[in-house]
Every structure is written in C-alpha cells, then in structure tokens.
Amino acid sequence: MKPFLNEQFLFRTDTAVRLYEQHAKPLPIIDYHCHLSPQEIYENKRFNNLTEAWLSGDHYKWRAMRANGAPEHLVTGPADDYDRFLAYASTLPMAIGNPLYHWSHLELQRYFGIEDIINEKNAPAIWQKANEQLSGEGFGARDLIRKSNVKVICTTDDPADTLEYHIKLQQDGDFNDVKVLPSYRPDKALELNRDTFIGWIAQLSNAVGHAIESYGQLLSALDSRIAFFHEVGCRVSDHAIDKLMYANATAEEASEAFAAALRGEAVSEAAEAKYKTFTLLHIGRRYAEHGWAMQLHVNAARNNNPRLFRQLGPDTGFDSINDGSVAYGLAHLLGELDLDNKLPRTILYSLNPNDYYVIGTIMGSFQGGGIPGKIQFGAAWWFNDTKDGMIHQMKTLANLGLLGRFVGMLTDSRSFLSYTRHEYFRRILCDLLGEWVENGEVPDDDELLGRIIRGICYDNAMQYFDF
Incomplete structure (x- = not known):
C-alpha cells in the first residue's frame, strides 16, 4: 500500500x-x-488568512461546499473567514475521488509544507500553521x-x-x-x-x-x-x-x-x-x-x-x-x-x-x-x-x-x-x-x-x- x-x-x-x-x-x-x-x-497582493488565499473566487470549491450542505453565507460570504474555512474543511472528507481532494492537499504541501489530512479535526491546526506563514514574508502573489x-x-x-x-x-x-x-x-x-x-x-x-x-x-x-x-x-x-x-x-x-x-x-x-x-x-x-x-x-x-x-x-x-x-x-x-x-x-x-x-x-x-x-x-x-x-x-x-x-x-x-x-x-x-x-x-x-x-x-x- x-x-x-x-x-x-x-x-x-x-x-x-x-x-x-x-x-x-x-x-x-x-x-x-x-x-x-x-x-x-x-x-503583490497579500492574503490575511487561508480563506482569502483558498476560497475567494474559487467556484470549484463553492460547488462542493453547497453539495455538502453549507449555507450560502459560508460559501460566498459574509460569514467569518474561519467559519468559511471550517465549512470547506468539513466538505473535503466527503470529496474523495474529486480532484479537489488532491488539489487541496497538494496546495497545503507545496506552498505551506503542511501534510495534515484535511478534516474537521485537523482544521484548527491547519488554519494556524497556514496563517502564520501567510503573515510572514514570501507569500505575496508574486512570491x-x-x-x-x-x-x-x-x-x-x-x-x-x-x-x-x-x-x-x-x-x-x-x-x-x-x-x-x-x-x-x-x-x-x-x-x-x-x-x-x-x-x-x-x-x-x-x-x-x-x-x-x-x-x-x-x-x-x-x-x-x-x-x-x-x-x-x-x-x-x-x-x-x-x-x-x-x-x-x-x-x-x-x-x-x-x-x-x-x-x-x-x-x-x-x-x-x-x-x-x-x-x-x-x-x-x-x-x-x-x-x-x-x-x-x-x-x-x-x-x-x-x-x-x-x-x-x-x-x-x-x-x-x-x-x-x-x-x-x-x-x-x-x-x-x-x-x-x-x-x-x-x-x-x-x-x-x-x-x-x-x-x-x-x-x-x-x-x-x-x-x-x-x-x-x-x-x-x-x-x-x-x-x-x-x-x-x-x-x-x-x-x-x-x-x-x-x-x-x-x-x-x-x-x-x-x-x-x-x-x-x-x-x-x-x-x-x-x-x-x-x-x-x-x-x-x-x-x-x-x-x-x-x-x-x-x-x-x-x-x-x-x-
């Protein structure tokens, strides 16, 4: 295996x-x-948090979140960014077989070095690790x-x-x-x-x-x-x-x-x-x-x-x-x-x-x-x-x-x-x-x-x- x-x-x-x-x-x-x-x-746009970098404008992810039962205020806003991230993190375990499951994990690994499996349990740790990096140098759009x-x-x-x-x-x-x-x-x-x-x-x-x-x-x-x-x-x-x-x-x-x-x-x-x-x-x-x-x-x-x-x-x-x-x-x-x-x-x-x-x-x-x-x-x-x-x-x-x-x-x-x-x-x-x-x-x-x-x-x- x-x-x-x-x-x-x-x-x-x-x-x-x-x-x-x-x-x-x-x-x-x-x-x-x-x-x-x-x-x-x-x-060189900077991102305040992972939701801004990950979910803004991404209708691939929005469709999956709706299919998982997320209400629209968690999909396109105006909910709190952390709540929106949690809604996506709770969606991904149901998305096995969808390329979003692979893409999302690849994005965390390649850009943030985060190898956690994305789910509700790991969501708080992923949020913290990614946001700490986004607040530092080297994570603007050009970077x-x-x-x-x-x-x-x-x-x-x-x-x-x-x-x-x-x-x-x-x-x-x-x-x-x-x-x-x-x-x-x-x-x-x-x-x-x-x-x-x-x-x-x-x-x-x-x-x-x-x-x-x-x-x-x-x-x-x-x-x-x-x-x-x-x-x-x-x-x-x-x-x-x-x-x-x-x-x-x-x-x-x-x-x-x-x-x-x-x-x-x-x-x-x-x-x-x-x-x-x-x-x-x-x-x-x-x-x-x-x-x-x-x-x-x-x-x-x-x-x-x-x-x-x-x-x-x-x-x-x-x-x-x-x-x-x-x-x-x-x-x-x-x-x-x-x-x-x-x-x-x-x-x-x-x-x-x-x-x-x-x-x-x-x-x-x-x-x-x-x-x-x-x-x-x-x-x-x-x-x-x-x-x-x-x-x-x-x-x-x-x-x-x-x-x-x-x-x-x-x-x-x-x-x-x-x-x-x-x-x-x-x-x-x-x-x-x-x-x-x-x-x-x-x-x-x-x-x-x-x-x-x-x-x-x-x-x-x-x-x-x-x-």
Whole structure:
C-alpha cells in the first residue's frame, strides 16, 4: 500500500516515476490561460488568512461546499473567514475521488509544507500553521508565482481594458523574470442580446476615444484594440462560445443586427447567428495577421440557477456542460477562415467530452501551413480537468492526432495556489506514458519520451505562442 500523496503519487510504474523526475518535474510553467488579476500581481497582493488565499473566487470549491450542505453565507460570504474555512474543511472528507481532494492537499504541501489530512479535526491546526506563514514574508502573489516556477502568465482581458497593470508590470524591473501578458477576450462584442451590450459599447467607445454608432465603427474599434493589445505583448485571444452559431452573412446583415441591438431591440436568433459569424470571422482574420493563437471554448451552459444568478452574478458555480451541436459550425468557421489563408493558430476546447472525437477529427482537416500542431485539441477543461478527464483528452488526441505536439496544461483559475494543477497533470501524463512503455506499446527510449514530455509541459507552448 502506498502512503497518501507521497512522491509516487499517481504513478503505477517505476518508468512513470523516472519520466516525471527526470523530465517533467524540473520544467517551468507556462500558464497560457487563467483569470488571475494583473493588478493583484503588480501590487503583490497579500492574503490575511487561508480563506482569502483558498476560497475567494474559487467556484470549484463553492460547488462542493453547497453539495455538502453549507449555507450560502459560508460559501460566498459574509460569514467569518474561519467559519468559511471550517465549512470547506468539513466538505473535503466527503470529496474523495474529486480532484479537489488532491488539489487541496497538494496546495497545503507545496506552498505551506503542511501534510495534515484535511478534516474537521485537523482544521484548527491547519488554519494556524497556514496563517502564520501567510503573515510572514514570501507569500505575496508574486512570491507564490515564483515559488511555482511560472515563466509566462496570460490573463483574460476585455478589449475595453486599459491594460494599465500589464504595462506597469513590464516596466517593473523587480518582476521581469515572469512575463504577465494580456489575452484578448471579446465576448461582450458578440453577445448583442445581453442587457449589458449597450453599456459595454459605451466602455469600448471610451477606450478608443470616439463614439461607436455603426457596425463599421465597431469593427474598427475591435481592430484598434487588437493592435494595442499586440503592442503590450498579447499573443492569444480567447472566446467563450457557449452556443456555436454559424450562418453565412453579409456585412449589411450584421450591421442591421448591430443597429437593432443599439436601439435596445431583441435580435432574432437567425440575425444573431449572422452577426456573430461575420464578427468572429472578421476578428479571426486579424488574429492571423498578427500571428496570434485563437482559443474557442464551446458547450458550456452558464448561470443555470436564475435565483442565485440574480443574487451573486456570474462565475459563482452554477454552470454545467451543454449538449449543443458543434460539428457543422466549427467546420464551417475554420473552413471560411482557411479559404483566404487567414485561419490563425487555433485551440479548440469543449466542455462536453462527447465532442472530443468531433474536435479531434475536424482539427485534422485544417492542419498545415508549416506550423506544428497548428490546430490544437485543448486541455481537458473545467469539469473535465479530473484524472479521468485528462487521460480521456490525451488518449483521444493520441488516437486522432499528434500527442507530441500538444501545448499542455493551463490553470483556468483565479487562485494563486492553483499551479499544483500543473504538477497533477504532469504526473498523469508521465503515468500514461509509463504504462504504454511497460505494456510494450511505445519504446523505452528516454530521448524520445523526454522530448515529448518536455514538449507537452513547456517547449511546445513556448514555440506555439511565440513567447
């Protein structure tokens, strides 16, 4: 019997241990998609206690706490921080098999050296040990990033953002060993039926310094913000496309939909599809011209609980997997961009694992251009970044494409303690490869396997995003 969470954690073979220790473990981290705050990084945010560092903004943990019966005031506040921590500590013993159980223990071990098993009995001691360290030196946001051996961070930023803190970080000589770069996330430009659309257009107008009263002016504004983001180091965009719409459209049809939305009118689904298609094709071509990568996150069903959405807002843990069709829209979107050689590097994610073989085969239709792994099958995302989900994603990619060109893991997180997820992924990767070696399915060739592991964990992303 193996001890819980020792150095051989998640490894079933000696080969896996060797591959991890020699090749994966020493590598730096590239976190090319996350939701960390650049302001908090710049200000080297300190945390008053473990609840602030652990539970703030982490809807993975919030969902588990609700499932364990914690009332909402203990989940999202305004309860006392210690009481909230106790509620999470009492939840984890029930979460065996959930990656949160592993992640939480890894976070305590790697950042605080605390090896206690998390439960109600140990909670007071864990609280004291962690808080004593958080109150000392070396536990600000920058310190945690450095401790995690992170070299590149790509945050998630709206086109209307000033990127003030990215610029300040680049001018700050005390943190030039880590690149903190923006990502371009123009979701609000596409969602013209949301009640925030008109207000967001006003924000974008302020950012570009002129009124946006026509569709042509909107496209010009988006173009100018792409150019600005590029100057600040952006090399990747990101899109949450919960329902993948595709419809052949003219500029006039897109313009009519935009004008109706500006008047506060509801836009029909057919007109919305035309608007979204034309707009996404336009900015996709700009990404290609700038050499960016485009990330498409599809098939999430967000904010399912209307009562708590009204109370708490988005990104609070009331989302799920969607089951919308992706094959037709995705193939036509990529195909249209490819027609005039304006298909950018693209990473495809679906929250629905039933889409994996759809993605894996569509991406194979658009590889080429002299770019290794130009179209990527993105890492197991959100509800899929479990042990089983990661293995499923990597096996699917290996079955249908080139696992050795995979750009690897990301945190997709708002927490500075989430970098242990990269260790979790790397252990699972090495265990998978070790199993194949032990089964005689791949050669026990250290040069070959080392190259693949280093590529997936670091080298491929550095090359793919041109960091």
